[in-house]
Amino acid sequence: xxATNTIPFTLAGVRHGALLCVxxxxxxxxxxxxxxxxxxxxxxxxxxxxxxxxxxxxxxSQMVALEMWRAxxxxxxxxxxxxxxxxVNLRFVLSGASLxxxxxxxxxxxxxxxxxxLTDGAWAASIRYNAEGGRDFGVLAGSSxxxxxxxxxxxxxxxxxxxxxxxxxxFGLDLLIVFTFTATLVxxxxxxxxxxxxxxxGLVAVAVSYLAPGYWFIAAGAIAGALAAAFxxxxxxx
Amino acid sequence: xxxxxxxxxxxxxxxxxxxxxLLRIGGYWIIGRVPLTARLRRGLEALPVAIFxxxxxxxxxxxxxxxxIAGPVVAATMYLSGKEILALAAGIAAASFVRGxxx
Numbered sequence: 001x002x003a004t005n006t007i008p009f010t011l012a013g014v015r016h017g018a019l020l021c022v023x024x025x026x027x028x029x030x031x032x033x034x035x036x037x038x039x040x041x042x043x044x045x046x047x048x049x050x051x052x053x054x055x056x057x058x059x060x061s062q063m064v065a066l067e068m069w070r071a072x073x074x075x076x077x078x079x080x081x082x083x084x085x086x087x088v089n090l091r092f093v094l095s096g097a098s099l100x101x102x103x104x105x106x107x108x109x110x111x112x113x114x115x116x117x118l119t120d121g122a123w124a125a126s127i128r129y130n131a132e133g134g135r136d137f138g139v140l141a142g143s144s145x146x147x148x149x150x151x152x153x154x155x156x157x158x159x160x161x162x163x164x165x166x167x168x169x170x171f172g173l174d175l176l177i178v179f180t181f182t183a184t185l186v187x188x189x190x191x192x193x194x195x196x197x198x199x200x201x202g203l204v205a206v207a208v209s210y211l212a213p214g215y216w217f218i219a220a221g222a223i224a225g226a227l228a229a230a231f232x233x234x235x236x237x238x
Numbered sequence: 239x240x241x242x243x244x245x246x247x248x249x250x251x252x253x254x255x256x257x258x259x260l261l262r263i264g265g266y267w268i269i270g271r272v273p274l275t276a277r278l279r280r281g282l283e284a285l286p287v288a289i290f291x292x293x294x295x296x297x298x299x300x301x302x303x304x305x306x307i308a309g310p311v312v313a314a315t316m317y318l319s320g321k322e323i324l325a326l327a328a329g330i331a332a333a334s335f336v337r338g339x340x341x
Contacts, residue, residue, distance in 0.1 A: 023321075023322035023323040023326065024322070026323070026326070027326055044247060045247075048247050048248065048251065051248075051251055052251045052254070055251065055252075055255035056251065056254045056255045056258055057258075058258050061254065061258065062254075065250070065254060069250075070246075072242050072243075072246065073242070073243045073246025073247070073249060073250060074241060074242060074243060074246075075241075075243065077246070077250070078243070078246070078249045078250050078253050079253070081250045081253060081254060082250075082253035082254055082256075082257045083257075085253075085254040085257050085258055086257045086258075086261065089257070089258045089261050089262075090261060091289055091293070092258070092261040092262045092264075092265065093261050093264050093265035093268075094265055094285055094289055095265065095286075095289065096261075096262060096263065096264065096265030096266035096267075096269075097265035097266060097268065097269045097282060097285065098265075098282055098285040098286050098289070099266055100265075100266055100269040100270060100274075100282065101274070101279060101282055101283070103266075104270065104274075111266065112263050112266075115262050115263050115266055116259055116262055116263065118262050124286075124290075127286045131286070169337065170334065170337050170338070171330060171333065171334050171337075172301075172304050172308055172329065172330055172332075172333020172334055172336075172337060173330075174301065175297070175298070175301045175304065175305055175308060175309075175329065175333055176330075177293065177297065178293075178294050178297045178298045178301065178305060178308075178309055178312070178329075179308065179309075179312045179325070179326050179329035179330070180322075180326065181290045181293055181294045182290075182294050182298075182309060182312040182313050182316065182325070182329075183312055183316045183322045183325040183326060183329075184290065184322070185287065185290040185291070185294065185313075186313055186316040186317050186325075187316070187320065188286060188287060188290075189287065190317070192283075192287065194283075194284055194287045197284035197287055197288045197291075198287050198288070198291045199291075200288075201287070201288035201289075201291040201292045202291040202292065202294075202295040204292070205291065205292035205293075205295055205296050206295050206296050206299060208296075209296035209299075209300065217292060217296050218289065218292045218293050219292075220292070221288065221291065221292025221295075221296075222285060222288040222289040222291075222292040223288075224288070224292075225284055225285075225287065225288025225291060225292065226281040226282065226284050226285045226288050227281060228284070229280050229281055229283065229284030229288070230277045230278065230280050230281030230284070231277070
């Protein structure tokens with residue numbers, strides 16, 4: 001099958017995408033246990049906890065939202081929790097934007113459903129595959145759906161066994177996103193050598209993280225790094 | 239606006255889901271509606287590295303000694319081995335060790 005005449009969409013690609021994400025599975029289950037424990041503690045039913053994994057499917061925002069979870073809700077509280085989710089998940093706007101140059105020719109009916117369940121792991125694996133010259137849309141679809149299903153599955157033992165991981169901090173599970181992102185960043189840097197945007201983004205993000213509350217530093221740093229790359233014309237470019 | 243909601247849990251989960259979905263498709267959608275100049279393309283190409291750096295650095299610094307040590311351990315393991323699973327295990331081991339020492 002072909003999504004367009006320029007970007008392939010193959011079953012082999014789907015399988016490759018899923019395989020690329022296998023290394024994330026243990027981390028997802030650990031994080032799932034940490035969030036499951038919190039969900040159980042905050043009075044979510046097993047069904048609600050699974051539903052949240054399935055339709056929100058963004059671990060960091062789920063964790064922050066569960067921290068402020070309550071027994072009684074008003075519309076204001078619902079709005080507040082949605083606002084927090086928006087702030088923590090703002091990075092998805094940028095991840096989506098970064099996929100456009102690759103996936104532009106792919107039909108919307110294929111791209112948007114895959115983007116709907118995009119996670120950091122799937123994005124990281126796909127963008128690395130693309131940075132290494134791969135173009136099969138199946139890799140994005142496969143990695144996204146695979147990790148989406150993984151995250152839902154992780155909710156099952158997570159909710160029931162979560163009590164065993166009462167202190168995720170002790171195992172550095174609060175740093176899991178640092179570890180997975182660093183592990184993905186290294187090979188991309190090795191290949192692209194984009195040290196200038198890296199430095200600009202990192203410095204701005206660190207500064208903003210001390211100046212502004214919440215998760216604004218991710219968007220601020222990332223945009224600064226991208227702007228630096230856009231306006232710093234490399235030698236030989238028009 | 240201040241009345242108590244029946245099924246508040248479900249409204250909250252649904253609201254989070256809708257907002258997150260809009261963000262997931264929004265960036266991709268917007269970039270398709272502006273002309274892709276050479277400059278914009280260079281910016282987009284740098285975006286992945288920029289997002290990684292902007293997330294990793296502050297979170298590692300704020301993670302305390304465990305973050306300062308485990309972050310570089312992950313980077314070094316990944317650089318030398320090229321295996322994510324190994325890098326992840328090294329990171330968790332290093333962080334557990336540092337935190338276990340009481341830092």
